[in-house]
Amino acid sequence: MEQIKGVKTVPLNEYYMSGHRTCQGCEPALAMKLTAKAIGPRSIVLGATGCMYVANTSYYTTPWAIPWMHTQLGAAGSAALGTSAGLKALMRKGKLKEEHINVVAICGDGGGADMGVSAISATLTHPQYDSLIVMYDNESYANTDVQASGSTPWGAVTRFTPSGTVHRITQTRIKKNMVGMLAAGHPGCKYVATVCPSFAVDMMQKIRKAIAIGGPTFVHCLTPCPKGWGFAPDLSHEMGIAAVETGVWPLYEIEDGMVRFNGRSKTIAEGGKREPVGEYTRRQDRFAHFTAEDTAYFQGTIDEMWQNWLVPAVIPLSRAAQ
Ligand SMILES: Cc1ncc(C[n+]2csc(CCOP(=O)(O)OP(=O)(O)O)c2C)c(N)n1
Ligand code: SF4
Ligand SMILES: [Mg+2]
Numbered sequence: 001m002e003q004i005k006g007v008k009t010v011p012l013n014e015y016y017m018s019g020h021r022t023c024q025g026c027e028p029a030l031a032m033k034l035t036a037k038a039i040g041p042r043s044i045v046l047g048a049t050g051c052m053y054v055a056n057t058s059y060y061t062t063p064w065a066i067p068w069m070h071t072q073l074g075a076a077g078s079a080a081l082g083t084s085a086g087l088k089a090l091m092r093k094g095k096l097k098e099e100h101i102n103v104v105a106i107c108g109d110g111g112g113a114d115m116g117v118s119a120i121s122a123t124l125t126h127p128q129y130d131s132l133i134v135m136y137d138n139e140s141y142a143n144t145d146v147q148a149s150g151s152t153p154w155g156a157v158t159r160f161t162p163s164g165t166v167h168r169i170t171q172t173r174i175k176k177n178m179v180g181m182l183a184a185g186h187p188g189c190k191y192v193a194t195v196c197p198s199f200a201v202d203m204m205q206k207i208r209k210a211i212a213i214g215g216p217t218f219v220h221c222l223t224p225c226p227k228g229w230g231f232a233p234d235l236s237h238e239m240g241i242a243a244v245e246t247g248v249w250p251l252y253e254i255e256d257g258m259v260r261f262n263g264r265s266k267t268i269a270e271g272g273k274r275e276p277v278g279e280y281t282r283r284q285d286r287f288a289h290f291t292a293e294d295t296a297y298f299q300g301t302i303d304e305m306w307q308n309w310l311v312p313a314v315i316p317l318s319r320a321a322q
Contacts, residue, residue, distance in 0.1 A: 001040065001212060004205045011037050020063040022055040025233025027223035027240065028136040030197040035134055038207035041066055043102035044083060049073040050108035051143040052136060076107035077119030080131035102211050103131040109151035110141040113178045124186040127215040138225035146228040150176040154301060155294055156286040163289035174301060179220045180315050183254045191217040193253035198240025202262055206253055222249045230285020239283065247274040247302050250313035259314055269312060277302055
């Protein structure tokens, strides 16, 4: 497939269309649309349980205009690997015409960063099977009413982490660094990247690149969720932009072990200004209980990742003085 060079070369055809029942302003739905555009018609999509399964599979309707199959919540990795291996076997036996079919598994953060991380890890150790895993990250188990996941940011209110009078902050865990972890631990995986639908061309370019590179690849997509994060549906787009501009969500790709920052994150990595994280948190109800101290603490975790990590915003290690 040809690389998408800019907005003028974005494919016009849609393969994720009307027929779904996601909330207004649902960015995971936009992530599906952009992914489908980038992968095109010769593709099989495997969708793990979550909003992007439940809201997309109402009886007798589907937004998918390409083959789509549901898979179990923690099974995006195994579904991708099994489908890719199955296609290969069928083609080898002459039961299927020899051609490249894109295998793309899609999971949420609960399914991918928590429950399914072992299956994703296993898939990334099999370079002979082509597949892409896209993890849309709305930073909660949204479909079951917004419980905290390992991908929920510090301090955020969820159904399981309310803010109380005795304990203002009950979500005391720091967001898991999924891409850094996968990149550092899987030498057989040639491409991992972070994306956000607010940067649509960048996202489609990376999805297509992941497929073109071959082998198992992984893309982590930050997808603002109006219901779970508590903001008006027309603000989804700017919420993604604020995540990148504040440095909360760095946009980068790692190809054959080389890290490349993209867009605004490249400017930040080169020493450019980051907006204060308050510009991001103050617009979301899940952070409404934050005091100035809480915002300062959250800011500190973002500063730490950009200033002190071995590879800023990617690998959370620093070297001890010998
Ligand atoms: C093994 C298993 N445990 C629990 C559930 C219930 N369940 C269905 S969807 C869901 C939330 C999934 O969260 P995530 O993967 O982040 O996707 P989102 O709902 O946020 O889109 C849960 C817990 C399930 N379907 N299967
Ligand atoms: S809860 Fe969030 S992720 Fe789920 S359909 Fe609504 S906006 Fe989309
Ligand atoms: Mg989720």
